[in-house]
Amino acid sequence: xxxxxxxxxxxxxxxxxxxxxxxxxxxxxxxxxxxxxxxxxxxxxxxxxxxxxxxxxxxxxxxxxxxxxxxxxxxxxxxxxxxxxxxxxxxxxxxxxxxxxxxxxxxxxxxxxxxxxxxxxxxxxxxxxxxxxxxxxxxxxxxxxxxxxxxxxxxxxxxxxxxxxxxxxxxxxxxxxxxxxxxxxxxxxxxxxxxxxxxxxxxxxxxxxxxxxxxxxxxxxxxxxxxxxxxxx
Numbered sequence: 001x002x003x004x005x006x007x008x009x010x011x012x013x014x015x016x017x018x019x020x021x022x023x024x025x026x027x028x029x030x031x032x033x034x035x036x037x038x039x040x041x042x043x044x045x046x047x048x049x050x051x052x053x054x055x056x057x058x059x060x061x062x063x064x065x066x067x068x069x070x071x072x073x074x075x076x077x078x079x080x081x082x083x084x085x086x087x088x089x090x091x092x093x094x095x096x097x098x099x100x101x102x103x104x105x106x107x108x109x110x111x112x113x114x115x116x117x118x119x120x121x122x123x124x125x126x127x128x129x130x131x132x133x134x135x136x137x138x139x140x141x142x143x144x145x146x147x148x149x150x151x152x153x154x155x156x157x158x159x160x161x162x163x164x165x166x167x168x169x170x171x172x173x174x175x176x177x178x179x180x181x182x183x184x185x186x187x188x189x190x191x192x193x194x195x196x197x198x199x200x201x202x203x204x205x206x207x208x209x210x211x212x213x214x215x216x217x218x219x220x221x222x223x224x225x226x227x228x229x230x231x232x233x
Contacts, residue, residue, distance in 0.1 A: 032070025099155025106148025
């Protein structure tokens with residue numbers, strides 16, 4: 001049958017297919033604008049001058065990837081808003097930007113979680129615990145990155161009608177694995193870092209009540225040692 005004369009999808013079907021994606025693309029686009037504004041502010045802040053070059057590069061690369069993701073979301077919104085092809089097969093088939101969207105998400109997530117995992121690993125004082133933590137989080141990070149690339153490959157194969165080449169995996173399974181691995185590795189790497197940040201905030205709050213003549217490095221060493229030692233018990 002000529003694709004130009006295929007029956008149009010009903011409003012309910014079109015909303016079910018495109019509605020959640022449209023909301024996600026819009027939120028991502030707004031988020032990309034916010035990140036870009038924060039990055040421009042960061043460039044003129046004292047933090048940019050004081051941060052080491054590797055931190056500057058990390059922030060710049062992650063910001064660039066988020067902007068690329070925002071550009072893909074903008075293209076997808078424009079495409080589905082102006083396309084006159086409204087049959088179910090066309091709406092359900094991924095476009096090339098649909099497939100490519102997972103790449104900047106996977107890479108930026110990998111870079112940020114690598115930084116967090118590196119910070120978190122420094123809290124473990126016992127070597128075997130540090131090795132186990134680093135190995136576990138590293139495996140989750142690599143798996144998550146691989147899942148994002150696999151999701152892109154599944155989208156490109158789906159366009160060609162060759163998705164069965166990935167059997168027994170399905171696109172739904174790949175999506176679920178990617179999201180679950182991303183959630184687990186994010187919690188694993190960010191929780192110890194958040195705990196350190198909370199402990200330091202408490203120390204800074206406490207230090208504001210101490211006379212300035214009492215400030216010394218020794219006042220802070222013991223609480224930090226106790227906090228770090230809790231990761232080895």
